[in-house]
Amino acid sequence: MEGVGEEEMEGVDHLAHERNKSEFDVDAMKIVWAGSPHAFDVSDRISKLVASDPGFRKDNRSTLSRKELFKNTLRKAAYAWKTIVDLRLSEEEAAKLRFYVDEPAFTDLHWGMFIPAIKGQGTEEQQQKWLPLAYKMQIIGCYAQTELGHGSNVQGLETTATFDSQTDEFIIHSPTLTSSKWWPGGLGKVATHAIAYARLIVGGREHGVHGFIVQLRSLEDHSPLLGITVGDIGMKFGNGAYNTMDNGVLQFDHVRIPRNQMLMRVSQVTCEGKYKQSDVPRQLVYGTMVYVRQTIVADASCALSRAVCIATRYSAVRRQFGSQNGGPETQVIDYKTQQSRLFPLLASAYAFRFIGEWLKWLYADVTQRLQANDFSTLPEAHACTAGLKSLTTTATADGIEECRKLCGGHGYLCSSGLPELFAVYVPACTYEGDNTVLLLQVARFLMKTVSQLGSRLSSKKPVGTIAYMTRVEHLMQCRCGVQRGFAELSADLVEAAVAHCQLIVVSKFIEKLQQEIPGKGVKQQLEVLCNIYALFLLHKHQGDFLSTGCITPKHAALANDELRSLYSQVRPNAIALVDAFNYTDHYLGSILGCYDGNVYPKLYEAAWKDPLNESVVPDGYHLYIRPLLKQEIRTARL
Ligand SMILES: CC(C)(COP(=O)(O)OP(=O)(O)OC[C@H]1O[C@@H](n2cnc3c(N)ncnc32)[C@H](O)[C@@H]1OP(=O)(O)O)[C@@H](O)C(=O)NCCC(=O)NCCSC(=O)/C=C/CCCCCCCCCCCCC(=O)O
Numbered sequence: 019m020e021g022v023g024e025e026e027m028e029g030v031d032h033l034a035h036e037r038n039k040s041e042f043d044v045d046a047m048k049i050v051w052a053g054s055p056h057a058f059d060v061s062d063r064i065s066k067l068v069a070s071d072p073g074f075r076k077d078n079r080s081t082l083s084r085k086e087l088f089k090n091t092l093r094k095a096a097y098a099w100k101t102i103v104d105l106r107l108s109e110e111e112a113a114k115l116r117f118y119v120d121e122p123a124f125t126d127l128h129w130g131m132f133i134p135a136i137k138g139q140g141t142e143e144q145q146q147k148w149l150p151l152a153y154k155m156q157i158i159g160c161y162a163q164t165e166l167g168h169g170s171n172v173q174g175l176e177t178t179a180t181f182d183s184q185t186d187e188f189i190i191h192s193p194t195l196t197s198s199k200w201w202p203g204g205l206g207k208v209a210t211h212a213i214a215y216a217r218l219i220v221g222g223r224e225h226g227v228h229g230f231i232v233q234l235r236s237l238e239d240h241s242p243l244l245g246i247t248v249g250d251i252g253m254k255f256g257n258g259a260y261n262t263m264d265n266g267v268l269q270f271d272h273v274r275i276p277r278n279q280m281l282m283r284v285s286q287v288t289c290e291g292k293y294k295q296s297d298v299p300r301q302l303v304y305g306t307m308v309y310v311r312q313t314i315v316a317d318a319s320c321a322l323s324r325a326v327c328i329a330t331r332y333s334a335v336r337r338q339f340g341s342q343n344g345g346p347e348t349q350v351i352d353y354k355t356q357q358s359r360l361f362p363l364l365a366s367a368y369a370f371r372f373i374g375e376w377l378k379w380l381y382a383d384v385t386q387r388l389q390a391n392d393f394s395t396l397p398e399a400h401a402c403t404a405g406l407k408s409l410t411t412t413a414t415a416d417g418i419e420e421c422r423k424l425c426g427g428h429g430y431l432c433s434s435g436l437p438e439l440f441a442v443y444v445p446a447c448t449y450e451g452d453n454t455v456l457l458l459q460v461a462r463f464l465m466k467t468v469s470q471l472g473s474r475l476s477s478k479k480p481v482g483t484i485a486y487m488t489r490v491e492h493l494m495q496c497r498c499g500v501q502r503g504f505a506e507l508s509a510d511l512v513e514a515a516v517a518h519c520q521l522i523v524v525s526k527f528i529e530k531l532q533q534e535i536p537g538k539g540v541k542q543q544l545e546v547l548c549n550i551y552a553l554f555l556l557h558k559h560q561g562d563f564l565s566t567g568c569i570t571p572k573h574a575a576l577a578n579d580e581l582r583s584l585y586s587q588v589r590p591n592a593i594a595l596v597d598a599f600n601y602t603d604h605y606l607g608s609i610l611g612c613y614d615g616n617v618y619p620k621l622y623e624a625a626w627k628d629p630l631n632e633s634v635v636p637d638g639y640h641l642y643i644r645p646l647l648k649q650e651i652r653t654a655r656l
């Protein structure tokens with residue numbers, strides 16, 4: 019191309035010099051990141067399928083109106099379903115395809131909550147009736163729990179479900195404005211059915227919150243059924259972002275449903291109007307939330323790794339200051355401040371990946387035990403999913419914002435992919451349980467555990483975590499020792515809960531490294547990242563650790579020195595470590611994070627595609643600017 023230097027030519031890998039520095043087998047690390055060779059194959063194949071299909075284009079979202087954006091999301095969801103059916107994709111491949119389409123949509127709640135709720139809380143008979151319809155998408159479901167007046171406090175929900183023994187039906191009703199269902203994804207414009215949570219009333223007696231399958235819209239013309247008022251709750255944070263989702267409002271006006279549409283695995287109501295509580299903990303009604311919280315932890319590693327991939331590649335491309343005798347300026351990735359901000363996030367992305375794997379195992383284990391009526395690990399599963407969801411989503415939301423800042427001004431462009439990623443991700447700190455409310459659940463679990471086990475919370479942790487374990491015990495002893503109520507100490511107890519969750523993440527990372535990990539240099543790289551994660555947190559919270567007495571100020575200083583050394587070990591491998599995420603440019607959706615690092619020409623080209631540049635003289639010039647410039651409005655009243 020005329021006047022284009024080597025450094026700007028398309029088709030050249032501008033990060034080749036970085037990739038050549040790698041000291042480990044990147045392909046082997048890709049398998050570790052994916053979880054298995056099979057998982058890598060599915061992920062690699064489906065991500066490329068989506069990236070190569072113009073039907074899944076997403077680079078124009080920021081220029082669409084809310085209605086255009088939403089209609090485009092419906093088109094994509096329908097196109098995805100057609101692709102799944104035409105290609106006969108498996109459930110696993112279909113889930114991956116929806117993941118790589120990368121757009122919040124009603125399908126998230128249909129597949130991610132409506133179906134799991136029926137599987138987890140429905141009887142065999144109810145599963146046999148409703149799941150085939152849901153799997154074929156002949157009905158589209160949502161999870162309608164939160165109300166205008168209550169979200170965190172599930173037992174405070176006001177919607178009622180009153181049993182009518184005369185007709186063998188439940189009457190679902192919204193008695194107050196604050197009982198309006200509010201927030202459920204997919205509810206506003208698409209869902210034909212809901213799992214609606216309501217206070218069960220039988221024979222004038224209340225029995226707490228239960229789930230009910232309620233049809234909302236006609237399957238003929240999609241109009242709301244009698245007694246149903248439903249709509250969207252309006253624009254949300256950011257422009258495109260989560261506005262592809264129809265989070266809805268729903269009011270019931272004495273809507274009648276058959277008795278067999280109460281999810282009855284946990285409790286039952288007989289046709290005679292007798293309420294029967296199975297001999298299972300009532301909290302199984304909350305089971306879907308536990309399931310989604312563990313998926314959210316895995317999602318955190320995906321979102322954080324996307325942001326870190328963008329920021330790492332761009333940090334290797336960007337040069338600023340430091341030119342010697344007219345030579346190239348310094349890559350910003352070589353600045354120690356950039357490394358001290360970026361590499362702990364890279365380590366966290368891997369840490370969250372592995373804790374997500376462990377949590378998936380824990381959830382499967384507790385589910386298997388529940389089937390045998392073994393509820394012994396349910397409290398720990400609840401505490402772990404709640405606490406790790408809180409810890410990883412907070413760290414990921416903060417990490418995405420830090421990655422934006424690590425990219426300087428260009429990080430603020432939509433074409434960097436980071437503003438949209440942040441706007442889509444940040445509600446994860448709220449949905450599926452406000453992060454503070456969930457940490458209070460962990461604190462409550464720790465208080466009970468301490469009172470049952472005495473000071474030692476658990477001796478089942480790897481040696482390398484003694485300092486972390488002592489920190490949690492110290493924080494708990496400082497709080498439990500004080501004769502003041504839980505509420506009074508809750509802010510401090512939440513800190514102990516965070517410390518407990520960090521202990522779990524560190525110990526599971528160490529356990530991961532005790533497994534057989536194939537590939538040249540792969541385990542060594544993971545050991546470096548594990549040490550960075552552990553020492554970074556020790557440095558960040560050194561006050562806690564010093565107060566336990568198990569480390570001294572000298573230890574803290576040594577830990578900081580070691581961190582700098584570890585950053586130097588990561589530096590030559592940084593690009594290869596983010597290549598191991600195996601993200602396509604389409605999925606990353608970022609010019610700054612593009613694989614070939616050819617950033618500047620892409621940024622420049624993208625700018626001219628903005629609708630504002632369709633004319634060199636902007637709309638409004640003649641009406642507003644010209645008069646200004648010509649001072650023809652001197653006498654005009656402002
Ligand atoms: C837990 C609460 C805060 C309090 O509950 P409460 O009933 O008042 O009980 P407590 O008195 O506190 O505790 C009593 C005891 O019960 C124990 N307990 C509490 N909860 C649980 C539980 N869940 N499991 C087990 N045990 C539990 C507790 O420890 C006490 O025990 P003990 O007495 O001390 O021994 C509760 O009110 C609560 O949970 N509040 C939070 C509400 C909440 O989380 N709402 C979420 C609504 S749904 C939502 O937000 C949805 C968002 C969707 C966003 C999109 C997400 C992505 C979709 C999935 C991913 C995509 C997949 C796509 C797949 C594909 O495409 O194929």
Ligand SMILES: Cc1cc2nc3c(=O)[nH]c(=O)nc-3n(C[C@H](O)[C@H](O)[C@H](O)COP(=O)(O)OP(=O)(O)OC[C@H]3O[C@@H](n4cnc5c(N)ncnc54)[C@H](O)[C@@H]3O)c2cc1C
Nearest residue numbers: 161163164168169170201202203445448449450451452454
């Ligand atoms: C994008 C998005 C999607 C959602 N999708 C769904 C969905 O599909 N289905 C569904 O049912 N819901 C959905 N929700 C709702 C979501 O589950 C709730 O917003 C969430 O559970 C938080 O509840 P809340 O809004 O009542 O917050 P609140 O509890 O009102 O929180 C407000 C503040 O009060 C604090 N607080 C509350 N209780 C306590 C306490 N006991 N101690 C100390 N502090 C406390 C919180 O920490 C927070 O700082 C969605 C929400 C969002 C943002």
